Amino acid sequence: MEQDELLQIYFSEAEELLQTMEHSLMTLESDPQNQSVINEVFRAMHTMKSSSAMVGFTQLSEHAHLLENLLERIRSKQLPITQNLVSFLLENHDLIKSAVENAAQGKPDGGLEAFPAMAEKVKRFLGLAAEQEEGRVTAPITTSMSGGQKEPSRESYYEIDMRFRKDIFQTGQDPLMLLYELGDLAEIISVETDLSSLPPFLEMDPYQLYLAWRLLIKTDRPLPTIEKVFVFVREDELNQISIRDVSSHFRDGVDTRMANKPLGEILIDQQLVSEQEIQEVLTQQKKVGEALLEKGKISPDELNKIVDLQEKSRAILRKSTVRVDTDKLDHLANMVEEMTIQLARISAILGDLPPGITRKLGSELDILNRIGREVQEQVMRLRMFPIEGTFQRFQRMARDLAREQHKQIRIVLGGGETELDKDVIEQINDPLKHIIRNCIDHGIETPDERKQSGKSPEGSIGLNAYQQEGKIYIEISDDGHGIDAEAVRQKAIERGLLKENDQPLPEDLYRFLFIPGFSTAKEVSSMSGRGVGMDVVQNNIQQLGGTIGIFSEKGRGTSFVIKLPLTLAVIDGMYVSVGADIFVIPLLTVLSTAKLKKGSLKTIEGKGEVIRLGDSYVPLVYLDRILGIERRQTETEPLVVFVSSEKRILGLVVDKILDHQQVVIKNLEKNFCRISGIAGGAIMPDGSIALVLDVYGLEHLFFGRTRGHELVH
Amino acid sequence: MEKHVLVVDDSPTLRASISFCLTNAGYRVSEAMHGKDGLVRLQEMESQNKPPALIISDVNMPEMDGITFIKEVKKTNWKFIPILVLTTESQEAQKLRGKSAGAAGWLLKPFRPEQLLWVVRKFVR
Numbered sequence: 001m002e003q004d005e006l007l008q009i010y011f012s013e014a015e016e017l018l019q020t021m022e023h024s025l026m027t028l029e030s031d032p033q034n035q036s037v038i039n040e041v042f043r044a045m046h047t048m049k050s051s052s053a054m055v056g057f058t059q060l061s062e063h064a065h066l067l068e069n070l071l072e073r074i075r076s077k078q079l080p081i082t083q084n085l086v087s088f089l090l091e092n093h094d095l096i097k098s099a100v101e102n103a104a105q106g107k108p109d110g111g112l113e114a115f116p117a118m119a120e121k122v123k124r125f126l127g128l129a130a131e132q133e134e135g136r137v138t139a140p141i142t143t144s145m146s147g148g149q150k151e152p153s154r155e156s157y158y159e160i161d162m163r164f165r166k167d168i169f170q171t172g173q174d175p176l177m178l179l180y181e182l183g184d185l186a187e188i189i190s191v192e193t194d195l196s197s198l199p200p201f202l203e204m205d206p207y208q209l210y211l212a213w214r215l216l217i218k219t220d221r222p223l224p225t226i227e228k229v230f231v232f233v234r235e236d237e238l239n240q241i242s243i244r245d246v247s248s249h250f251r252d253g254v255d256t257r258m259a260n261k262p263l264g265e266i267l268i269d270q271q272l273v274s275e276q277e278i279q280e281v282l283t284q285q286k287k288v289g290e291a292l293l294e295k296g297k298i299s300p301d302e303l304n305k306i307v308d309l310q311e312k313s314r315a316i317l318r319k320s321t322v323r324v325d326t327d328k329l330d331h332l333a334n335m336v337e338e339m340t341i342q343l344a345r346i347s348a349i350l351g352d353l354p355p356g357i358t359r360k361l362g363s364e365l366d367i368l369n370r371i372g373r374e375v376q377e378q379v380m381r382l383r384m385f386p387i388e389g390t391f392q393r394f395q396r397m398a399r400d401l402a403r404e405q406h407k408q409i410r411i412v413l414g415g416g417e418t419e420l421d422k423d424v425i426e427q428i429n430d431p432l433k434h435i436i437r438n439c440i441d442h443g444i445e446t447p448d449e450r451k452q453s454g455k456s457p458e459g460s461i462g463l464n465a466y467q468q469e470g471k472i473y474i475e476i477s478d479d480g481h482g483i484d485a486e487a488v489r490q491k492a493i494e495r496g497l498l499k500e501n502d503q504p505l506p507e508d509l510y511r512f513l514f515i516p517g518f519s520t521a522k523e524v525s526s527m528s529g530r531g532v533g534m535d536v537v538q539n540n541i542q543q544l545g546g547t548i549g550i551f552s553e554k555g556r557g558t559s560f561v562i563k564l565p566l567t568l569a570v571i572d573g574m575y576v577s578v579g580a581d582i583f584v585i586p587l588l589t590v591l592s593t594a595k596l597k598k599g600s601l602k603t604i605e606g607k608g609e610v611i612r613l614g615d616s617y618v619p620l621v622y623l624d625r626i627l628g629i630e631r632r633q634t635e636t637e638p639l640v641v642f643v644s645s646e647k648r649i650l651g652l653v654v655d656k657i658l659d660h661q662q663v664v665i666k667n668l669e670k671n672f673c674r675i676s677g678i679a680g681g682a683i684m685p686d687g688s689i690a691l692v693l694d695v696y697g698l699e700h701l702f703f704g705r706t707r708g709h710e711l712v713h
Numbered sequence: 714m715e716k717h718v719l720v721v722d723d724s725p726t727l728r729a730s731i732s733f734c735l736t737n738a739g740y741r742v743s744e745a746m747h748g749k750d751g752l753v754r755l756q757e758m759e760s761q762n763k764p765p766a767l768i769i770s771d772v773n774m775p776e777m778d779g780i781t782f783i784k785e786v787k788k789t790n791w792k793f794i795p796i797l798v799l800t801t802e803s804q805e806a807q808k809l810r811g812k813s814a815g816a817a818g819w820l821l822k823p824f825r826p827e828q829l830l831w832v833v834r835k836f837v838r
Binding site for chain 1: 729730795801815816817822823
């Protein structure tokens with residue numbers, strides 16, 4: 001069919017309509033109350049309007065529209081039919097007729113010039129202000145059907161919930177068609193079907209809809225375009241359609257909500273497995289994905305795909321945090337520290353002023369001090385991250401290693417949310433890895449061995465972290481065969497570390513395991529068992545200002561307990577004075593203090609003085625001597641601070657114990673160089689500098705029999 | 714299902730326009746002049762067991778108007794066939810009457826071919 005052909009149809013229809021109009025109007029003149037005749041005129045005018053618009057005769061259509069309104073008034077008896085009115089309508093009929101005839105003769109603009117004046121007259125009949133009517137008529141008649149303009153494309157994500165009336169099919173609607181339509185406009189990322197209202201098979205009525213859907217779509221179309229898909233079903237309030245813009249959850253096309261969701265939950269959401277299946281495998285305490293894989297509930301491809309998505313999501317979410325150079329944080333911490341010091345100095349000055357001023361200012365200063373402490377704490381927290389990520393990495397490592405050795409091991413994680421200083425987390429990684437390897441290599445027995453000793457064939461390694469008394473504890477425990485204390489003792493004797501009849505406590509015995517080259521392992525695995533390892537582990541932890549202890553019970557298992565300071569930059573310190581100098585001893589290392597009484601001292605040939613602590617004697621370290629500082633003889637009785645070091649306990653001789661409080665360690669290396677026995681500097685409340693002692697360094701100094709100032713290079 | 718659409722309208726121009734547009738887009742179109750004619754056409758189709766996939770119906774028609782027509786169709790076995798009502802913007806009430814009679818949607822006159830196809834594609838693919 002050609003456009004011309006369509007026009008021909010229109011012209012003949014228009015002719016027919018005009019004839020009907022004319023005829024009916026004549027009838028009305030003699031029979032004004034004939035409602036069916038009025039209806040006929042109205043319908044003819046209405047059709048005239050639509051048909052003219054369809055073929056593009058807009059002005060004609062608009063005029064017909066005006067007349068239709070007028071006829072509507074007549075039809076609803078708002079306007080009485082008079083001779084005059086009929087004449088006026090006939091006049092209009094003639095005008096339309098001449099316009100149509102002109103158009104039919106190829107003069108589409110012919111006869112249109114009289115329309116505006118006539119339109120004014122119609123409007124006067126309608127009692128409408130000219131502009132008002134104008135506005136309405138020329139308004140685009142079909143706006144609600146247009147596809148919507150294309151906005152600059154930006155991909156958005158929408159989550160659409162569709163819940164329909166049960167008898168929706170009777171309205172001629174089919175939800176499937178909506179899905180097809182959405183598919184044209186958007187990429188459908190996921191479809192979840194809600195089957196919860198599905199009745200038992202026998203009760204099912206095939207003409208009813210029992211399903212509801214949740215879709216996730218990605219599209220560059222504007223929201224109104226998506227909403228128009230539901231234009232008809234939304235009209236009905238029994239259909240519930242909600243469209244939510246979830247773009248904020250997506251970054252680079254990845255759903256960041258997945259990052260913090262357990263894998264099992266995601267798999268349920270994606271309807272790859274049922275909740276029941278997850279529960280079943282969860283009771284077996286395996287990694288959900290792996291367990292489902294083994295059971296054949298899910299294909300490796302499916303699992304990998306989802307795990308990939310989750311990883312991506314996590315990566316993206318991580319990216320969403322602000323990355324700040326730790327140097328900047330350290331600098332911030334320093335500034336805050338200096339601020340608190342300055343405050344302390346002001347407090348000190350205040351003490352010299354008249355009490356009247358002091359009282360008022362003092363309480364204000366207290367508030368300022370408190371705020372300062374809080375700021376300091378918050379700054380420190382900026383450097384903190386949960387240890388979970390580190391733990392999780394070990395899970396995989398342990399699994400692979402166990403498989404290699406044909407052992408069955410399950411990793412139990414706890415306290416993953418415990419936050420550690422970023423540097424601590426980075427540096428604790430290697431020591432932890434080593435310990436876990438040790439547990440797998442030497443701790444956990446083979447399934448056969450375990451069965452023989454009445455244990456479940458599957459061994460377990462627990463990784464737990466918690467905060468207690470301002471310190472971070474990390475525990476790695478296995479339920480393996482434990483450490484053979486006797487073997488350690490024999491080995492120690494063999495290496496000349498113990499005498500034949502020495503019977504130290506187990507805890508002391510286990511310390512030998514940290515000595516380089518000391519291993520009781522019969523076999524050597526790829527990493528552990530070569531005697532290199534535990535000493536490195538201990539060194540790493542000590543460098544972090546932490547300690548490590550071993551607890552073991554033969555046949556029951558071994559625990560490694562690592563104690564770490566909350567952060568590297570701040571330590572709890574004990575201020576002590578030696579001569580004119582003030583030192584800070586990390587509180588983590590302090591065991592007890594005592595007065596230095598001549599009676600408790602002993603001098604051992606070649607080893608210097610020792611002091612009694614409980615049942616044993618510990619070496620006495622004169623800080624002034626070892627650090628090469630001058631110490632005036634004072635009348636006050638010297639004190640001993642017992643500190644636990646790498647291999648033993650030391651008694652540090654000091655003049656006075658001043659105070660203890662948190663200090664920010666400032667690195668001296670940047671400005672000076674590394675000094676054995678000194679961990680760094682700290683600023684005292686009065687603005688002077690105190691040196692922070694490094695107990696492990698002191699021990700090396702002491703036993704190396706070298707003097708501190710000689711070690712300065 | 715065959716892409717078959719029944720158009721019920723008393724205006725030959727409207728019928729021709731819809732036919733023209735839909736035929737070009739690969740649909741088969743049957744025409745009826747008013748509601749009564751529409752029911753007759755549906756009976757013919759039923760005897761051949763060839764239901765249309767969609768019915769497009771005007772409201773204001775002689776013999777039988779669109780609303781009555783929709784109600785009649787809903788009484789038959791073919792009540793699941795979607796019906797679109799043709800109306801104009803000025804006749805909001807018609808749209809709603811059509812809806813409550815059981816129409817699946819509506820189409821405002823006059824329309825451009827792409828608008829017609831957009832609506833039809835919501836029901837027939």
